[in-house]
Amino acid sequence: MPTQILMPALSPTMEEGTLARWMKKEGDTISAGDVIAEIETDKATMEFEAVDEGTLGKILIPDGTEGVKVNQPIGLLLEEGEDESALEEAAKAGQSGGSGNESGGGASDGEADSAPKTAPAAPKSGPAQPPVPSSGNHGAQPDADEPTYDSFKRQTVREALRDAMAEEMRADPDVFVMGEEVAQYEGAYKVTQGLLSEFGDKRVIDTPITEMGFAGLGVGAAFARLKPVVEFMTFNFSMQALDQIINSAAKTLYMAGGQMGCPMVFRGPNGAAARVAAQHSQCYASWYAHVPGLKVISPWSAADAKGLLKAAIRDPNPVVFLEHEILYGQTFDVPDVEDFVLPIGKAKVERVGSDVTLVAFSRMVGHCMAAAETLAEQGIEAEVINLRTLRPLDTATLLKSVRKTNRVVTVEEGWPFAGIGAEIGQICMEQAFDWLDAPVTRVTGADVPMPYAANLEKLALPQPEHVVEAARAVCYRSQA
Amino acid sequence: MAASRRTRSGGKEESGTPQAKRFEPDELEHLYRSMLVIRRFEEKAGQLYGMGLIGGFCHLYIGQEAVVVGLQKLARPGDSIVTSYRDHGHMLAAGMDPKGVMAELTGRAGGYSRGKGGSMHMFSREKGFFGGHGIVGAQVPVGTGLAFAHKYREDGGICMCYLGDGAVNQGQVYESFNMAALWGLPIVYIIENNKYGMGTSVERASAPGDLCQRGAAYGIPGKSVNGMNVLDVIEHCAEAVEHVRAGKGPYLLDLKTYRYRGHSMSDPAKYRTKEEVSKMRSESDPIDQLKTRLLDQGVFDENHLKDIDKQVKGIIGEAAEFAQQSPEPDPSELWTDVLVDA
Numbered sequence: 161m162p163t164q165i166l167m168p169a170l171s172p173t174m175e176e177g178t179l180a181r182w183m184k185k186e187g188d189t190i191s192a193g194d195v196i197a198e199i200e201t202d203k204a205t206m207e208f209e210a211v212d213e214g215t216l217g218k219i220l221i222p223d224g225t226e227g228v229k230v231n232q233p234i235g236l237l238l239e240e241g242e243d244e245s246a247l248e249e250a251a252k253a254g255q256s257g258g259s260g261n262e263s264g265g266g267a268s269d270g271e272a273d274s275a276p277k278t279a280p281a282a283p284k285s286g287p288a289q290p291p292v293p294s295s296g297n298h299g300a301q302p303d304a305d306e307p308t309y310d311s312f313k314r315q316t317v318r319e320a321l322r323d324a325m326a327e328e329m330r331a332d333p334d335v336f337v338m339g340e341e342v343a344q345y346e347g348a349y350k351v352t353q354g355l356l357s358e359f360g361d362k363r364v365i366d367t368p369i370t371e372m373g374f375a376g377l378g379v380g381a382a383f384a385r386l387k388p389v390v391e392f393m394t395f396n397f398s399m400q401a402l403d404q405i406i407n408s409a410a411k412t413l414y415m416a417g418g419q420m421g422c423p424m425v426f427r428g429p430n431g432a433a434a435r436v437a438a439q440h441s442q443c444y445a446s447w448y449a450h451v452p453g454l455k456v457i458s459p460w461s462a463a464d465a466k467g468l469l470k471a472a473i474r475d476p477n478p479v480v481f482l483e484h485e486i487l488y489g490q491t492f493d494v495p496d497v498e499d500f501v502l503p504i505g506k507a508k509v510e511r512v513g514s515d516v517t518l519v520a521f522s523r524m525v526g527h528c529m530a531a532a533e534t535l536a537e538q539g540i541e542a543e544v545i546n547l548r549t550l551r552p553l554d555t556a557t558l559l560k561s562v563r564k565t566n567r568v569v570t571v572e573e574g575w576p577f578a579g580i581g582a583e584i585g586q587i588c589m590e591q592a593f594d595w596l597d598a599p600v601t602r603v604t605g606a607d608v609p610m611p612y613a614a615n616l617e618k619l620a621l622p623q624p625e626h627v628v629e630a631a632r633a634v635c636y637r638s639q640a
Numbered sequence: 641m642a643a644s645r646r647t648r649s650g651g652k653e654e655s656g657t658p659q660a661k662r663f664e665p666d667e668l669e670h671l672y673r674s675m676l677v678i679r680r681f682e683e684k685a686g687q688l689y690g691m692g693l694i695g696g697f698c699h700l701y702i703g704q705e706a707v708v709v710g711l712q713k714l715a716r717p718g719d720s721i722v723t724s725y726r727d728h729g730h731m732l733a734a735g736m737d738p739k740g741v742m743a744e745l746t747g748r749a750g751g752y753s754r755g756k757g758g759s760m761h762m763f764s765r766e767k768g769f770f771g772g773h774g775i776v777g778a779q780v781p782v783g784t785g786l787a788f789a790h791k792y793r794e795d796g797g798i799c800m801c802y803l804g805d806g807a808v809n810q811g812q813v814y815e816s817f818n819m820a821a822l823w824g825l826p827i828v829y830i831i832e833n834n835k836y837g838m839g840t841s842v843e844r845a846s847a848p849g850d851l852c853q854r855g856a857a858y859g860i861p862g863k864s865v866n867g868m869n870v871l872d873v874i875e876h877c878a879e880a881v882e883h884v885r886a887g888k889g890p891y892l893l894d895l896k897t898y899r900y901r902g903h904s905m906s907d908p909a910k911y912r913t914k915e916e917v918s919k920m921r922s923e924s925d926p927i928d929q930l931k932t933r934l935l936d937q938g939v940f941d942e943n944h945l946k947d948i949d950k951q952v953k954g955i956i957g958e959a960a961e962f963a964q965q966s967p968e969p970d971p972s973e974l975w976t977d978v979l980v981d982a
Contacts (some may be wrong), residue, residue: 166690166691168689168690169689169690169692169695170690170905170906171905171906172695172696172906189937191643193921202908204906204907204908205908206906207908208690209686211683211684211686211687219792231692232690270857341838341839341840344839344844344911345838345839345840345911348838366844366845368806368809368840368845368846369777369807369809369810369837369845370809370810370811371810372810373809373811379806387771387856396774397775397776399775400777400810422969433696434695434696435695435696435747435758436696436697436758436760437756437758437759437774438756438757439761439773439774439775440696440697440774510663536648599904606974606975607978608974608975608978609978610973611746611755611756611969611973612695612696612755612757612758612759612761613755613756613968613973614968615747615968615969615971616747616756616968616969616971616974619971619974620974625982
């Protein structure tokens with residue numbers, strides 16, 4: 161039997177890709193290590209190397225095919241001694257797929273607009289998540305305070321972040337970007353794509369792997385009134401720089417009696433990506449939100465990302481800007497206006513509802529929107545608040561909603577203890593106690609380091625169905 | 641005494657032509673087999689990653705096999721080993737079972753961390769392997785602490801602490817050097833210098849100067865060694881290991897090596913030319929070099945080496961099979977091992 165050549169997974173978040181080009185023709189001999197094709201992933205064009213030896217018997221997926229799913233057979237490899245008659249046999253035998261156990265899938269729990277995969281130990285299979293709604297113009301018109309826009313462009317969160325930096329760099333020569341692989345590599349997650357070519361290596365700076373060093377250097381440059389945008393390849397690495405962020409950046413204005421501000425941004429992906437395990441999958445929202453002297457932003461949509469990053473760069477204070485790797489590739493509507501800036505410290509009601517308030521930030525807003533759709537089918541109208549900024553927290557928007565719905569569910573990827581949900585619960589207690597008809601309820605990440613195994617990782621992260629359950633519980637609805 | 645603690649090689653890379661015949665045939669076979677096990681293991685891991693059976697980050701060691709195989713030849717039972725996230729080769733060289741390592745990569749119950757750690761985070765107390773660390777440079781103070789414990793207990797062990805060329809600019813590396821030199825800790829710091837810290841070449845990340853001299857300010861002797869030839873590694877690193885074992889304090893080695901694959905599976909490696917990679921592969925491959933020498937010097941014949949290849953392929957095939965058959969961890973495992981019950 162010929163060996164099937166399967167579409168490879170070539171990044172942690174890849175579920176499908178484009179077969180850009182075959183580097184071998186049918187009939188070519190292949191040795192292990194030969195590049196047989198170029199594959200475009202969600203991040204880059206990768207060379208796909210052969211592992212087995214043989215002859216390329218048949219190409220099943222031609223050059224330029226988009227949307228080829230991981231593990232789909234793309235070609236057939238004839239082993240030594242096999243000829244073309246083996247190909248016919250293979251065709252008859254049909255698609256046997258890989259020898260793999262699908263449940264170990266690498267790119268699990270990818271984009272929020274795909275249905276959750278059913279891992280063996282998953283809670284009862286959740287609702288298929290609807291496509292991510294556009295941020296400005298979906299069904300129930302959200303926030304009266306939010307200006308309305310006439311025209312939008314479709315953008316990924318990744319592009320929106322890049323545009324925000326580029327626009328601010330064009331407007332202000334004191335803004336510069338530094339971090340690991342931000343320049344020549346164009347960002348480990350391609351967020352700084354194109355910046356080096358436009359702004360040059362004076363303003364787009366590759367650093368050594370030295371987080372404490374370059375974070376502190378950024379602080380010093382900000383003291384001298386430059387406006388650094390310091391990228392952490394992931395916020396997991398910001399722990400190496402924690403002292404500089406908190407002791408130097410956050411506290412100096414106060415210690416200097418107001419003389420010495422620190423106008424800078426620390427940005428990068430935060431939270432869990434996919435299968436990168438304990439040391440690379442942590443949410444730092446509550447860590448940084450704890451610190452006076454910092455502003456902390458965590459956007460969900462591309463519009464949030466663009467408008468708030470521009471605001472963060474302009475802000476005269478140190479801003480921690482927590483992005484999410486899984487959101488980078490997601491597309492949203494971004495208002496197509498010149499200089500789109502959003503206010504820091506202002507939450508957005510993404511969906512209006514009367515029965516329960518779902519409060520979240522970053523990727524979990526998408527989970528709440530999905531849960532709200534399911535709840536609506538069950539006769540529960542959920543209001544979804546996208547916090548956008550965690551410090552200062554927009555308590556006015558929160559309390560207004562609580563006084564209307566009388567029920568609150570908070571959702572976050574991070575750990576429960578002393579998390580953002582704990583703070584929101586306390587705010588509700590202190591300022592809306594008489595309006596509450598049920599205890600404020602938290603949906604959080606499991607109180608454990610992030611496990612690597614696909615099934616355990618899924619169990620460790622909040623899923624839309626958990627939000628649905630929690631919302632039903634505070635509405636005192638019995639199990640569906 | 642002071643003089644002997646200064647950098648010895650002045651940054652020149654130590655390589656020579658050690659005679660394969662100085663090693664016993666069974667030793668040579670062990671070296672060849674060990675490198676081949678790593679190579680085939682990593683190729684299989686890459687394949688399983690492509691099939692979606694391994695997730696997240698997966699950093700392959702292909703090309704660097706001579707470093708860890710050579711250095712671990714100089715280790716003794718009771719020594720400790722610690723490294724970064726490019727760790728599969730170290731575990732295999734430390735004698736860990738390929739089945740358990742591969743099953744950890746697939747996130748299964750049969751893995752060394754029962755599926756909870758993954759590629760970057762694996763450990764074996766039995767084999768003295770203390771990880772597998774995901775944060776660049778973090779293993780260096782940890783390794784220094786392992787060395788501290790060897791000295792404290794006077795157990796005769798030393799720590800082999802591996803770090804990449806990218807890690808040498810982390811501040812904690814120098815905090816560690818100072819303590820290790822100050823307290824005379826038994827540790828060999830081994831820089832695996834594969835020329836690129838992710839996509840940034842050493843020249844773009846590190847101020848000029850040989851990395852083996854980075855300990856000079858602390859009086860730590862250093863040496864650069866050709867890390868593409870396993871016999872060179874053994875020959876030229878032996879002095880460092882002896883120095884440390886004799887209680888003379890830390891030693892810094894800069895092993896010049898090369899990784900054939902990208903930084904991780906999702907790195908397209910556009911920062912270097914194809915010619916550079918293929919030149920290293922064709923001219924400096926550690927396995928090919930040893931093979932050629934063994935054949936030229938008549939230590940083994942082609943058939944004997946083919947038999948080894950076959951056996952290794954079998955071992956790796958079994959490991960891959962085990963890694964796919966082993967069940968996923970039980971859901972209850974989510975909540976275990978957070979704290980020791982006390």
